[in-house]
Amino acid sequence: MSELAIDRQIDRSKMQVSDEVAIEINNMNKWYGAFHVLRDINLTVNQGERIVIAGPSGSGKSTLIRCLNALEEHQQGTIMVDGTELSNDLKNIDKIRSEVGMVFQHFNLFPHLTILENCTLAPIWVRKTPRKEAEERAMHFLEKVKIPEQADKYPGQLSGGQQQRVAIARSLCMMPRIMLFDEPTSALDPEMIKEVLDTMIELAEEGMTMLCVTHEMGFARQVANRVIFMDAGQIVEQNEPEEFFNNPQSERTKLFLSQILGH
Amino acid sequence: MSDVSFVRTEMLPEQAPPASEVGPIGWIRHNLFSGWFNSILTLVSLYAIYYVLSGVLPWTFQSVWNADSLNQCREIMMAKWGSTHGHACWAVINDRWLQLLFGFYPSHLYWRPILALVLLLIALAPVLYSERVPTKLLILTAAYPFLLPFLMWGGTIWGPISAALGFVIGWGVYTVASKQISGLIGIILGVVASIIWWLVLSSYFVGAMDSILPIGIEAVQSRQFGGFMLAILLGVVAIGVSLPIGIVLALGRQSDLLIVKYLCVGFIEFIRGVPLITLLFVASLLLNLFLPPGTNFDIILRVMIMMTLFSAAYMAEVIRGGLAALPRGQYEGADSLGLNYWQAQRLIIMPQALKISIPGIVSTFIGIFKDTVLVSIIGLFDVIGLASAIRADTAWNGIYWELFAFIGALFFVVCFSMSRYSMYLERKLQTGHH
Secondary structure, three states: OOOOOOOOOOOOOOOOOOOOEEEEEEEEEEEEOOEEEEEEEEEEEEOOOEEEEEOOOOOOHHHHHHHHOOOOOOOEEEEEEOOEEOOOOHHHHHHHHHHEEEEOOOOOOOOOOOHHHHHHHHHHHOOOOOHHHHHHHHHHHHHHOOOHHHOOOOHHHOOHHHHHHHHHHHHHOOOOOEEEEEOOOOOOOHHHHHHHHHHHHHHHHOOOEEEEEOOOHHHHHHHOOEEEEEEOOEEEEEEOHHHHHHOOOOHHHHHHHHHHHOO | OOOOOOOOOOOOOOOOOOHHHOHHHHHHHHHOOOOHHHHHHHHHHHHHHHHHHHHHHHHHHOOEOOOOOHHHHHHHHHHHHOOOOOOOEOHHHHHHHHHHHHOOOOHHHOHHHHHHHHHHHHHHHHHHOOOOOOHHHHHHHHHHHHHHHHHHHOEEOHHHHHHHHHHHHHHHHHHHHHHHOOHHHHHHHHHHHHHHHHHHHHHHHHHHHHHHOOOEEOOOOHHHOEHHHHHHHHHHHHHHHHHHHHHHHHHHHOOOOHHHHHHHHHHHHHHHOOOHHHHHHHHHHHHHHHOOOOOOOOHHHHHHHHHHHHHHHHHHHHHHHHHHHOOHHHHHHHHHOOOOHHHHHHHHHHHHHHHHHHHHHHHHHHHHHHHHHHHHHHOOEOHHHHHHHHHHOHHHOOOOHHHHHHHHHHHHHHHHHHHHHHHHHHHHHOOOOO
């Protein structure tokens, strides 16, 4: 993975980490059948934090953030999101899902709906927002991700980078307090990675709480306030980005960084 | 070593393709004579087409349209062409077409099935061409299931009204119960209330209302139904009802609830494992053994139920194929936005799964529509049954081709329309690159 240069000044004035806890994970364990995929995860995320989760493939980083909105079920331990505990109660799960936005590696836009309909669907059906208001809000966020002119097209007519920006806008339309990114740039051409990263940076500048699984170390260095390194289903190391990249402690982290940064 | 460095100073403009690639000549070269083997195939095919048409066209068009019997037909042919061979006797169709279309339906009431057909087309319009037809017409679509039996069988108007009331009562009970208790119990109570209404209370209601306010039209018995009308009636009901049942079965088969899942699997596998003819014999003969003596369970209704169940089992498998073709990401996308199960199914999953399944669904529709001719085996006078009946008449004894050609043409028109509509629909729902 190359380290893509971020050629802009990042406005840090609103990147404030508050004392309020957004996500709290205690002693969480998860198995796929007999395979112990997440092992004793403990993590507290405060409101306004920008966390990058890195690690080799198969280390459980995607599984971890997919547990946070119950796309995956955990078997032991507790997860509290915004004060609501993730349990088997469907009402809690739906509540958390509507508060937590998620962006996927393969966008997962709905190909049978236009861009605008993709963005208004959940606000109209889940939040019961009036259609007109939902459309106005959708256009607002589409302008924010810089593709308002594509509103009436279908996802299949857009480039990968545009689709991913629509996916981000679609999540934002639900006014989430937390955004999860599951390798948002891994399926994109290099030219398009930048436009998606720019959108994510803007989001960070507005103070959004973000958890990103990504291999974009430039983003981690400049935007994140904390980098978490996972291997074999556990959190191996976490630190501020400067320390993490310049002074990694564990041997595993050093090896990983030397491989992806190509030293 | 030569110098490998190269820099293009100006970009190449677009040029017109060579003449051999475009226009009619290009088309013929590409599609008919692109090599010696393809050229031979083209010539052989052209000869085969000529051979078939040279037989069929004279038979079809050098034909007799007015005669009272097959013998008279043959006399006219001898007089005109000096041979009875190679000429159609369409006089039989001219003589009996009304019967082939309507069976023994009373001729002064023909307007009723015709009106039912016209209303069917109007009721289908907002469903089939949703973007061109005002959605208000959907009211007619909703009323049509109750209008159809009233027009076809006639009798008191309170019957269909009572049937519709059953749905209203079920819905009412559901809305009250789901607010007071819970959604699932609401559904169960609503269904139970509707069933109680239909099975127990509805007959008293119809009787009472009929004695107070007797409104109705002349009743027609089921045994008078027949002809192509019967095929359309059975086909429309089987097609219209089997699609929703098929969707429910397909979802049930994918359900996490084990009992629901295995009930659906059992139903689908049983129905698909049994020939339709067997089911029809069960409907016509065996059911009478199980029902209490004296029950009047209409034969056409029984056949409708069997054909619907048969078609629904196939439909469920076709739709399951569509569901399986959807990437997991679509479910996750819907979940991550907080849509609940039914919203996700209705708004995200089903529209796409059904779109993928369109060719299979329409094939099943066409199949079940053509299978309606099997009812002639259990003694209903559909077109095939009537063709035999017409041959039993001494005037037309021995005539085969013309009757079957006519029946074939009737079915072809309907099936071909369905097929073309499905292609139109696929094009319309295409949302990828244009």
